[in-house]
Amino acid sequence: MKHTSSQTIDLTGRETEIQPYGTVVNRPLSLDHKVRLASANGLNQILADTMTLRDMYKKHHWQVSGPTFYPLHLLFDKHYGEQAALVDTLAERIQTLGGVAIAMAHDVAETTRVARVPRGREDATIQLFRLLQAHELIIGEARDAAHAAAASGDDGTNDLLVSDILRRNELQVWFVSEQLAGAGLADRDEEAVGSVVNTHA
Numbered sequence: 001m002k003h004t005s006s007q008t009i010d011l012t013g014r015e016t017e018i019q020p021y022g023t024v025v026n027r028p029l030s031l032d033h034k035v036r037l038a039s040a041n042g043l044n045q046i047l048a049d050t051m052t053l054r055d056m057y058k059k060h061h062w063q064v065s066g067p068t069f070y071p072l073h074l075l076f077d078k079h080y081g082e083q084a085a086l087v088d089t090l091a092e093r094i095q096t097l098g099g100v101a102i103a104m105a106h107d108v109a110e111t112t113r114v115a116r117v118p119r120g121r122e123d124a125t126i127q128l129f130r131l132l133q134a135h136e137l138i139i140g141e142a143r144d145a146a147h148a149a150a151a152s153g154d155d156g157t158n159d160l161l162v163s164d165i166l167r168r169n170e171l172q173v174w175f176v177s178e179q180l181a182g183a184g185l186a187d188r189d190e191e192a193v194g195s196v197v198n199t200h201a
């Protein structure tokens with residue numbers, strides 16, 4: 001770099017990036033470049049969605065109200081912490097493969113497939129439905145990416161997706177689902193659930 005002081009450095013990233021997002025550098029992992037690239041791309045989508053779910057849990061931890069305030073306040077923060085751990089696991093797998101992990105909120109917002117959540121407060125039942133919807137999206141993505149990784153020989157990514165992402169999300173779905181028992185909405189089918197939270201197309 002030819003910069004002499006911080007005043008002259010172009011911080012837009014045009015001159016400072018040492019590896020562009022969406023690329024993978026070589027790693028001696030006995031995995032083809034195209035396999036590592038496909039795995040990193042799939043993991044980045046799941047990472048963006050997991051960061052969004054993590055933050056949704058904290059939002060709901062803060063904003064929950066009603067007679068179930070206290071148990072939900074605690075449950076949401078527990079799941080937040082577990083999702084935060086998954087974020088680090090996903091990001092470090094992407095870097096391990098030679099990729100670039102998505103990290104900043106503005107990039108995550110442009111990338112996530114989780115339906116946009118309003119800034120204001122919502123009823124606890126709607127909070128729970130939104131969480132289940134995000135979990136199901138991530139579970140589907142994790143299964144698809146796990147199958148693709150296994151088919152291409154990326155056993156490490158397959159194991160991470162199944163053992164960490166899939167199992168943790170399935171377990172959290174159980175806990176969130178049971179909170180809806182007695183709400184009169186737990187037995188609704190997927191279509192009805194989607195309409196309750198005004199799901200995106």
Ligand SMILES: [Fe+2]
Pocket residue numbers: 061077
């Ligand atoms: Fe807190």
